[in-house]
Amino acid sequence: MTSERVFVFVDEEELFSVMKDADCLYCRIPVTASKQHLKKRHLRFAIYYKDAGIGRFSIPCYCSDGGHGRSHWHCPMCSKILHRTQNYKIHITNHGVEMTDKSSVSDGNKLRFVSKFSPLPAELQPTTVLLESLQTHSEDKTPGSKAACQKCGILFTTTSNLRRHERLQHGQDQQPILCVDAKNAIYVTPKYLHGPRVPIHIRKSFTLQILLCELEECWDFMKAQAQSGNPGKECRHLVRTNHAQHYVPPPPLSVRSLEEMRDKHLLSASEKHECQEMNSRACVQGVDCVYPVFWGEHDLPERCVFFSVYTDLEDKWCQFGRTRVSFDSKSGSWKCLCKHKRSRCVHKCLCMWWLFQERPELLQDALDVHPERALNDDLC
Ligand SMILES: [Zn+2]
Ligand SMILES: [Zn+2]
Ligand SMILES: [Zn+2]
Ligand SMILES: [Zn+2]
Ligand SMILES: [Zn+2]
Ligand SMILES: [Zn+2]
Structure with a gap:
C-alpha cells in the first residue's frame, strides 16, 4: 500500500478526488478524508514547489510508516521518508525542484488540470474500506458486489469505478x-x-x-x-x-527540407552540416535520428512537443545514446539534456528540421513570438 500512494498533487481538487470521503490514506488512525479533514490535517502544512515548471504540493503524512503517527513526508521522487519539514525541503530541492509559495499551484495549474480531475459523481465514489474482506472480491457483477483495488484494497461497487480509481490514484497503468x-x-x-x-x-x-x-x-x-x-x-x-505500442517508424528527414531551411537562414552552414552528419550516422546504425514523441490519445493539447534524438555517444545525459529535446510551441523555447541546455545544439537543430518538414505550423507560431515573452513562461 505504501509505495503506491500519491504524495504530490497539482491542485487541491486532485487531492480531494483521490479519496472522496473514503478513509484518509495519509493518516494512521482511520478517519474520513473529508475536505475538512484534508484541509485541517494536511493542506494547512503543505509544501509548495515547482517541478518542470509545474506548481505542485506535498502534504504531510501521519501513516504508520512514520512510526506512531508522527508526522512525516514521503518523497514522491525516491520514496524516502523524512520526518523534519526542513530536511524534506532540502531533500526535494536536491531532486531539482524549486520551492515556491501557494500561488503557483492555485493559479497556474487549474486551467490545465481541471478537466482531468473534476470531482467524481456520487455513484463513482468508493463505498467502504474493508481490508479484511479483500478475499471476497470476486469478478461477478451482481449488484452490490465489490471490486477491490489490488493496490490499496479500497472496495468499489463496479469495475468501471475501480478502473477510474486505479487511473486517478495509481495512475501508472494508463x-x-x-x-x-x-x-x-x-x-x-x-x-x-x-x-x-x-x-x-x-x-x-x-x-x-x-x-x-x-x-x-x-x-x-x-x-x-x-x-x-x-x-x-x-x-x-x-x-x-x-x-507498449509496437515501433512505428516516423517520417524520415529529407535533405531537401534541410536545404530549404538553410535558404531561409534558419540554420547556419555548420549547423546544417552537423545535422546531416548526425542523421547519416543514425542511418548507418539503422535507427531514427529524430523520433517525435506524440502520445496519441494521451496527448495534452499540443503545446509541448518532445523528441528522442540520437546522440552517437553515451553519457550521463544520454545513457542509451539518445537525448530528449523539448519544444514549447507557445513560448518558442527549446531545451535539450546535453550541455547546451538552452542554447543551440545539433539535437535541437535536428528537431527543428523535423518540425520544419512535418509540422511547420508549430514552428511558425514560435517564430512569431517576441523574444521577451519566450523567457519566463515556458511549460515544458
Ligand atoms: Zn488524513
Ligand atoms: Zn506516511
Ligand atoms: Zn523508472
Ligand atoms: Zn527523494
Ligand atoms: Zn487503489
Ligand atoms: Zn543537445
Missing part, C-alpha cells in the same frame, strides 16, 4: 509508452504521473537481458528490491512495457 528504437529495445514513457508528459528513456529486452531506466531513483529502487530478495522487480516506468 501512462502511455512508445518504442522509439526496436533494434536496441529503447522506449519512451512519461516521467511523471501528472503535468506535461515529459518522456524519459528506458530499455527492456529479455533476449538482450536488459532492464534499465534512465532515472537514478529507479536504479536505487531496483537495487534495493534486488537486495531484499526481489531481483528483476521493475520500476514504474519499466512495467509499462507490458502495454
Whole structure:
C-alpha cells in the first residue's frame, strides 16, 4: 500500500478526488478524508514547489510508516521518508525542484488540470474500506458486489469505478509508452504521473537481458528490491512495457527540407552540416535520428512537443545514446539534456528540421513570438 500512494498533487481538487470521503490514506488512525479533514490535517502544512515548471504540493503524512503517527513526508521522487519539514525541503530541492509559495499551484495549474480531475459523481465514489474482506472480491457483477483495488484494497461497487480509481490514484497503468528504437529495445514513457508528459528513456529486452531506466531513483529502487530478495522487480516506468505500442517508424528527414531551411537562414552552414552528419550516422546504425514523441490519445493539447534524438555517444545525459529535446510551441523555447541546455545544439537543430518538414505550423507560431515573452513562461 505504501509505495503506491500519491504524495504530490497539482491542485487541491486532485487531492480531494483521490479519496472522496473514503478513509484518509495519509493518516494512521482511520478517519474520513473529508475536505475538512484534508484541509485541517494536511493542506494547512503543505509544501509548495515547482517541478518542470509545474506548481505542485506535498502534504504531510501521519501513516504508520512514520512510526506512531508522527508526522512525516514521503518523497514522491525516491520514496524516502523524512520526518523534519526542513530536511524534506532540502531533500526535494536536491531532486531539482524549486520551492515556491501557494500561488503557483492555485493559479497556474487549474486551467490545465481541471478537466482531468473534476470531482467524481456520487455513484463513482468508493463505498467502504474493508481490508479484511479483500478475499471476497470476486469478478461477478451482481449488484452490490465489490471490486477491490489490488493496490490499496479500497472496495468499489463496479469495475468501471475501480478502473477510474486505479487511473486517478495509481495512475501508472494508463501512462502511455512508445518504442522509439526496436533494434536496441529503447522506449519512451512519461516521467511523471501528472503535468506535461515529459518522456524519459528506458530499455527492456529479455533476449538482450536488459532492464534499465534512465532515472537514478529507479536504479536505487531496483537495487534495493534486488537486495531484499526481489531481483528483476521493475520500476514504474519499466512495467509499462507490458502495454507498449509496437515501433512505428516516423517520417524520415529529407535533405531537401534541410536545404530549404538553410535558404531561409534558419540554420547556419555548420549547423546544417552537423545535422546531416548526425542523421547519416543514425542511418548507418539503422535507427531514427529524430523520433517525435506524440502520445496519441494521451496527448495534452499540443503545446509541448518532445523528441528522442540520437546522440552517437553515451553519457550521463544520454545513457542509451539518445537525448530528449523539448519544444514549447507557445513560448518558442527549446531545451535539450546535453550541455547546451538552452542554447543551440545539433539535437535541437535536428528537431527543428523535423518540425520544419512535418509540422511547420508549430514552428511558425514560435517564430512569431517576441523574444521577451519566450523567457519566463515556458511549460515544458
Ligand atoms: Zn488524513
Ligand atoms: Zn506516511
Ligand atoms: Zn527523494
Ligand atoms: Zn487503489
Ligand atoms: Zn523508472
Ligand atoms: Zn543537445
